[in-house]
Amino acid sequence: MVAPLRVGIAGLGTVGVEVVRLIERQGRVLTERTGRPVKVVAVTARSKAKKRGIDLSGITWAKDALALASDPEVDCLVELMGGAGDPALSAIDTALKAGKSVVTANKALIAKHGLKLAKAAEKHGGALNFEAAVCAAIPVIKTLREGLAGTGISRVYGILNGTCNYILTRMEQEGLSFDECLKDAQRLGYAEADPSFDIHGHDTAQKLAILASLAFGTQVAEKSIYVEGISSIAPEDLKAAAELGYRVKLLGVAVRTAKGIEQRVHPTMVPKSSSIAQVMGVTNAVTIDGEGIPPITLVGPGAGGAATASAVVADIADVARGIRAAPFGRPVDKLRATEKAPMERHEGGYYIRLMARDHAGTAATIATRLAEQKISIESIVQRHPNGSEPPKTAGKSAPVPVILITYATHEDAVHRALQAVQRDKVISGKPQVIRIEKN
Incomplete structure (x- = not known):
């Protein structure tokens, strides 16, 4: 025996x-x-x-x-x-x-x-x-460590925090604010009394650090990860994303680039056609891109006692x-040491929402500043709420939302362009910027 x-x-x-x-x-x-x-x-x-x-x-x-x-x-x-x-x-x-x-x-x-x-x-x-x-319960550790031991990994990314995915799902489906959905998540036990570790992306970053090590043979380095949470996401961003064929998710992304291993956590627009976009509520999902094989997506419960x-x-x-x-x-x-890849050199598409002042020359100024940074626009949407004329405030028209989708560009170029637009005083408030992750 x-x-x-x-x-x-x-x-x-x-x-x-x-x-x-x-x-x-x-x-x-x-x-x-x-x-x-x-x-x-x-x-x-x-x-x-x-x-x-x-x-x-x-x-x-x-x-x-x-x-x-x-x-x-x-x-x-x-x-x-x-x-x-x-x-x-x-x-x-x-x-x-x-x-x-x-x-x-x-x-x-x-x-x-x-x-x-x-x-x-x-x-x-x-x-x-x-x-x-x-x-x-998602066997992602075994998959990376053993199941794909003979496969070169180029990217691993996913929804690693059910609290954030629940909040973004409710915001999208019901048009609720971030604060309303967070309170409901706390009431249902999906979010802690102090939810900051989840909603600011740190829980996702710890998990991503582990996955990146397994995927790329690097030392676990949580401090090398760029981290951004979801508290700035507004219902209008989710509505615009849906109309443009995207869905917003908080993703942890580790990707092999010419500059090294890029690790980042932030709200991300993903195409609605992607597997990761279909994952709603408190469910987690991880997609692995390997050499010579189609992407593998593992989906399942990411928390809970059972x-x-x-x-x-x-x-x-x-x-x-x-x-x-x-x-x-x-x-x-x-295991190789890895340094924090500068987020300024991240390359990809961007969603930009601006509250543009409704007067002559605003659109031209914005276009000029983007062109100066060699940023090409894939689409632009400008419309007044409900198709009406903008309301007057003290004799002046209220700002109008302008939504831009860029082709692939560098993060620092986007920031330089938006800083110039702000200096030109053709927009009000802070621009909303969300990165786009392609399939």
Whole structure:
């Protein structure tokens, strides 16, 4: 009889409880698939007295995560506490240095300390698995690390945050403001009480840093990512995008360019015909462009207890099978350093919305400033609300929205042109600029 894989779980929140349930429910199937039983033998959490709706009788309760990581009766530590530092970091480091395997859903910790922990796993022979850290039940880590090991990747991009996708979906479908949709997302539990980490793009950036490392063989470098959130997006932008054949998504994008690996997070217009544009609500999606193959898009639940637990248990199953893949697809000393690509040199199409002053010469001035920066316009739309004449304000016409779609150009050229237009005082307010990502 093969000895069971003895699992210790640090953290019994929503995900931890679901992992215990899933291992119990799928015990026979796991044994058949991995060739050995998988058994939860020890746990720890902040409160032992809390009611969790699971039977923990017969399972050892460790005093803390470090004690659990050091327990000789535990073969595999499952870290589900969260946080980029201690106690999660010390517990994982201790387990790996003891030759144990580790499974974690902790994206913040992997983005910040992943290389150090991967080196410890290499040195001491344990596995470091973190499928659940990016897009929960979507197997994007395994796809990049193993499924596409023989394929050169040119671009990986996707919707990596369900909160932002939910907000943009509601804004588009119901014409609601950003603030209205955010409040509703909080009420439904899709957004935290402090939603800044999600809506300002930092959650997406941590996940993108991990994906970029796997895709391009680079060191995980969250600080190398340009980050912009969705709070500036207005319903009129989503309406204009729809009329022009686009949809707005918050994307994390990592792409191989002649200047190196460009990594960025920002609101993006994508063609409605693209796979990524069809992904609505809290769902996540990742598209991978590989050499010699059509784009691959993986879609599924990117958060939630059951979805995350599914990925955690899949990683535990790999440990039980004896699989010891390099955490980032290559030995740590083979991962290349990467510097932050200057966003000013980003090349692509742009959506620009200006509130133009309704008087003679405004359009010509705008066109001249764009031409000076060698920016070509693919389309231009100027119309008054409901097709009427603009309302008068103190005897003057109110500004009129002008929407421009450019052909591919450089980011710094767009900024120079718009700064000149602002100096000319032919527009009011700040221009709205959204990048366009082609298929």
